[in-house]
Amino acid sequence: MDRRDVLRWLSIGAATGGSGSFSQESPLAFAWAQEKPVATKGLPLLKIADIKTILTAPNGIRLVVVKVVTNEPGLYGLGCATFTQRAYAVETAVEQYLKPFLIGRNPDEIEDIWQSSYVSSYWRNGPVLFNAMSGIDMALWDIKGKRANMPVYQLLGGKCRFAADLYFHASGRDFQEVEENARKAMEGGYRHVRVQAAVPGLASYGARGATGAPGAGGAPDADVAGPANPRSIWESAPYVRMLPKLFEYLRVKLGDEVELLHDVHERVTLNQAVNLCKELEKYRLFFLEDPLPPEENDHFRILRQQTSIPLAMGELFNTQHEYVPLIANRLIDFIRIHISQVGGLSMARKVAALCEFFGVKTAWHGPGDVSPVGHAAGLALELASYNFGIHEGYVFPPETREVFQGCPEVRNGYMYATEAPGFGIDVDEKLAAKFPFPPGRTFDHSWGTTRRRDGTVIRP
Template sequence: MKITDVKAICTAPDGIRLVIVKVETDEPGLYGLGCATFTQRPLAVVTAIEEYLKPFLVGRDPAAIEDIWQASFVSSYWRSGPVLNNAMGGVDSALWDIKGKQFGVPVYQLFGGKSRVAADVYVHANGSDVREVEDNARAYLEQGFRHVRAQIEVTGYSTYGVGSSQSVPSTNPKPSESARLKVEEKAWEPRPYCLLVPRLFEHLRNTLGDEVELLHDVHERVPPIMAIQLAKELEPYRLFFLEDMFAPEDNEYLRMVRAQTAVPIAIGELYVNVHEYVPLIRDRLLDFIRVHISDIGGLTPARKLSALCEYFGVRTAFHGPGDTSPVGHAAQLQLDLSVPNFGIQEAHLFGERTREVFPGCPEIRDGAMWSNEQPGFGIDIDESLAAKYPFPEHPYNGAWPEIRRRDGTVVKP
């Protein structure tokens, strides 16, 4: 069997830029799908797939997954980075999908079979005040979810993880006059946020009780020393985890967190290089690894990472928002079901149009994600329907919006 074609499929049925890799073979009807979504730089990934990986891979045996990954990794000489990793990750996952279909089993069977019947997920509850967050969290609990990430709007500031916030005067520069669409600029300040979040979790723990698992995402937005103080203040509310306190360049601060608090730490969605996360795992400086699977190169390195984490007491909690496509979620589920050190899976509740484009989209019920038990990843793509949802217009072609402090300073991530 040989690879005959490798192509990128771009679609945005729910307005989020998704990139899917399709690897075709010379066996009639046998192909695989992988997620290569880097929604802030999707066209760069498409170029890497179609102009560089395709000519490198056509004619190779799709069964040689490890060899293809290693050869692709060094083929650019300089390696790692989100563009190349996503391109490789999409291809790699597609090859696993092919192998599962070839043997007529879900991919998790190729990884040693199930360690659990389904993968627990967490959902996102947000609101403009503590009561609205509580109400949204309760609505999820009534649907059977047990893990809830809670985010709250900081009135007057641009706040991560909430639907909207008011604009305040600042010295933010205006968007370029040449931009095709205007982007509203909103200021951000860390102190009001750090004062509000502990009050949110005090309220949620008092009103929702101890049965619900609560999570929160800092999203690297505050100075590291303030993040450490925040972690200490949140410890009494027994979070399931506190996510992304620091950007990758601030990893050394994790040692200070470990010395001062027992709050569980989840980190890693910005990691693209093994040198960023292997030392943290080795030194037991995190509790949940949060990598975006296609950003580290696909299922092949993610399997190795999961095995490494097992030996150091670190659980998996792979990145899974709306810019992880349904194909990406289906691929992650194969690891979630098989690895013994699974922790939690981030859920995204895909809309009806996305489910139409991706038949076999993973099912979420009873607070968990379930396999449909079909061969491979159990998911497909309707290419003609996908073509009806091109990338939406955006002034910077999908770039992450810049967030600035009141004095104009750019803040992370």
């Protein structure tokens, strides 16, 4: 069909009230289908032959990885779908819904597969569906890289930098322990350190072993901080008083060369956040993370006007309705979204591109409950994104490295990508099966509940 045939068909459609529309039987559809294979001319036509989930916990943390198998022998891809607190829900979404929806599709059509999967449930934008979609999406990028015999970062535009700068987690039961752990990080070559200290008598997020007051309801037992404990006690006022003292102590002990970060984890009010930021400005933070919960995004307009501290936000975001306004209005400095939580690499690269236009840097959420595949996907995007800010550091334990062969290397505070095709990671499925999800109440498949002394639940 040439250009004149196309124009003639369109004119017929207009004259007949749309009967010449773009249907499966129309000459236009036929012509499009005939032209479609040209982009991959010389390569065999691929189809998705199977999709499976791999559930494993080599370090006690529930990880969900999706494996997409093609009809080409030996060609498959891996993607991260880890939603630790709802891992079995993600498994069901992949196996019962997306798998039958996508079997037989061409894995080259990454964007179309993402968009059609997105609307396939009608109701959308939830963390379970997005993590399931992420596992498939990353796996398709892995396949495309393997097929092109290139690392995924090459498909995204090539390297802007040789490696990704990391930040290290330095926590402690008191200021001295935080200092010791920060010094260890600095000796290991890290230039950025996130510091968290326990508040005496209270549970603390991101700090070790603080003991709490009696649990909600007057239970006599002491609470120990940690996500496995559903009755951890927290009050924001003592925390707000303690934190500036921690930074004053660390600046005196560590000096000015190291970059210091902190995660509030949304546990303060707007007024407390404003006062806290004002008191912390003199200590020159690299960023302050999640000072407010996502439900209070509009408050960032007020907070932004009150402080010069760089603000990082987004760990709990799912949908563009949450992060686009903060980016477009320049209300944050770093975007902290969890890549699998927003639908995978395809969506994350759009977010990174958007951020560049508004001066926002990337700092993807990447603790231990992101699989090595997820870290590798984030790293590929970071290497190819001009506006990369920082990568959350995580050293993969030996058991994890045995299950996931080809984990990114960490040296001198940098994470380096492998030069192997795709993400460069494979999974030993037999070994992964030897690390099933832990039984009992570890995480209890849920994030631990933290409460005020009067029993009120605290977010998160």
